[in-house]
Amino acid sequence: MNKLVKEPSYNLIPERDLGKTPILECRRIGIDFGGLSAVDEFTIAIGRTEICGIIGPNGAGKTTIFNLLTNVYRPTRGSILVNGVDTLGMTTDEVNRRGVARTFQNIRLFKDLTVEENVLIGLHNSMNYSVASSMLRLPKYWKQEKEARERVRELLHIFHMENMTAQQAGSLPYGAQRRLEIVRSLATNPGILLLDEPAAGMNPSETAELMETIRKIRDEFHIAIMLIEHDMKLVMGICEGIAVLNYGRIIAKGTPDEIRNNPVVIEAYLGKEDE
Amino acid sequence: MSKKRFTLPNWAAYLINAALFAAFIIGGNAVLSSGALPSFITKVAMLIGIQVIAAVSLNISTGYLGQLPLGHAGFMAVGAYASAIFMTRTGIPAQLAFPLGIVIGAAVAGLFGVLIGIPALRLKGDYLAIITLGFGEIIRVVLLNIDSVLGFKLTNGAAGLQGIPKTTTFVNAWLMVGLTCFLIHTFMKSRHGRAVLSIRENEIAAESCGINITYYKTLAFSLSAAFAGAAGALYAGYLGILNPSNFGFMKSIEILVMVVLGGMGSMAGSIVAAIVLTAAPEALRAFDDYRMIVYSLLLIATMIFKPSGLLGRYDFSMKRIIEKCVNGELFASFRRGRGKGAEEA
Known part of the structure; x- marks a missing residue:
């Protein structure tokens, strides 16, 4: 357990969190689908309270990386360490219990359940009463359920959703559904939150609100956030470190300013200027 | 909405359900064993x-x-x-x-x-x-x-x-x-x-x-x-x-x-x-x-x-019905059209 990793030399922002175990570390991971290597040589380390962005053109392998990090796919090469522990061979739910929570590009809520139930499912592992104590309604059940419901109220309050508790998740407006998905993943008490295109389908004012929310999550929950996003304003506005992906490989890493002026990145996005 | 909604405590709900169930068993048994049917x-x-x-x-x-x-x-x-x-x-x-x-x-x-x-x-x-x-x-x-x-x-x-x-x-x-x-x-x-x-x-x-x-x-x-x-x-x-x-x-x-x-x-x-x-x-x-x-x-x-x-x-809940009766909203969902989804029992 908690094997410390020596010198995380490839931190996105080396001056932060130096000397601590990164919450998440990828060491030269790669995955092949048939003959195609979708991701290769992906190496990154994310500090405890870092906000980091992954950008890249369509099909660059961004979502594949999230699926690798949550063990939906098993990497062909390399290793992933969460909190210094190799996640090889773990199931997706074990990885979540280790501290990796995520949202999905196309929202995946429990649509027919209420907002409260959605968040309570996120709190599943923060309760530990047995099947028997639930069936027989033993005191442990009442105590933990009460605490969980209070926690739900707190979480929903932070995201201004406390008046939606009894609504069906599927009937919420789009922005609220995105927020609920974030609340649900935060309920699992993660060390790092992976957001897959959180601003997709949002208008500029909603995006601005989302930026505030993401900062608030980092500041109030003290967790790291890794996000995939196409909205450059959002990425440049809140990320402390950015990795640019193209054809499954990192072509640039650095702070927003470095990325903005990096000729390789400009080439990947806009194409090469003719001589 | 400003008035606080009445909610039935859980123990009371269990008690009411248990009593109704017991009444059903005893009543059913009495009717069946009386020989009337x-x-x-x-x-x-x-x-x-x-x-x-x-x-x-x-x-x-x-x-x-x-x-x-x-x-x-x-x-x-x-x-x-x-x-x-x-x-x-x-x-x-x-x-x-x-x-x-x-x-x-x-x-x-x-x-x-x-x-x-x-x-x-x-x-x-x-x-x-x-x-x-x-x-x-x-x-x-x-x-x-x-x-x-x-x-x-x-x-x-x-x-x-x-x-x-x-x-x-x-x-x-x-x-x-x-x-x-x-x-x-x-x-x-x-x-x-x-x-x-x-x-x-x-x-x-x-x-x-x-x-x-x-x-x-x-x-x-x-x-x-x-x-x-x-x-x-x-x-x-x-x-x-x-x-x-x-x-x-x-x-x-x-x-x-x-x-x-x-x-x-x-x-x-x-x-x-x-x-x-x-x-x-x-x-x-x-x-x-x-x-x-x-x-x-x-x-x-x-x-x-x-x-x-x-x-x-939809799931039947005695607790919810009693609460709705007390709060005077028993038929509210009918008046509004379709009711909301099933709540906690």
């Missing part, structure tokens, strides 16, 4: 109880877990035979052997649920339906032939297992109904039940919320099998003689029809449908030949006019 009514009432347990238990894996198993009668058979063999082979007096037999029937069926669930639940949808159908048939055929093939004297094959004490009564059948519904309800309204629901709603999201889906699928499936086993044990005590043909494919379908007709995911729906579909053929004795036609027609009609079943996912 023909004696076959008592038989029908017991059978209804057994069918309710079977339907409610299938609803766990169909309605809550969202899978479609077709071998539910197989689990009933396992429970029935396990308890019948226990009751006839041990010298324990029937009054004591019967409750023990129900527990044993449920436990053995639950074990079979785990054994069958682990391979079967790797598959989904129609594949799972076919694999469970196969298992249901295997159980029936094994019960039919195990004696002659292996030389046991256990099930007595096609001749039927005879001499089971007829210990099922209206009271113990319906007490078992109450217990089953209570346990399933309390299971579903807990973190475990929510985990099961989350698998139905979205497996990938459930997994990423830290829910061990293999564990919960197997748990729900074997719980479903265990209660089916209890229903089987009651069925054994009801019939007095067991024959593998009692637990054929049509029995599984019969139970599935109840669940689908009542509304998948609604316990109240399963109960109502089980009562209606068991009582109707008995009430219309002359109609009995057309029972399967009526079944099919009912199913077709339901699927056309109300695909989610009679009650959809």
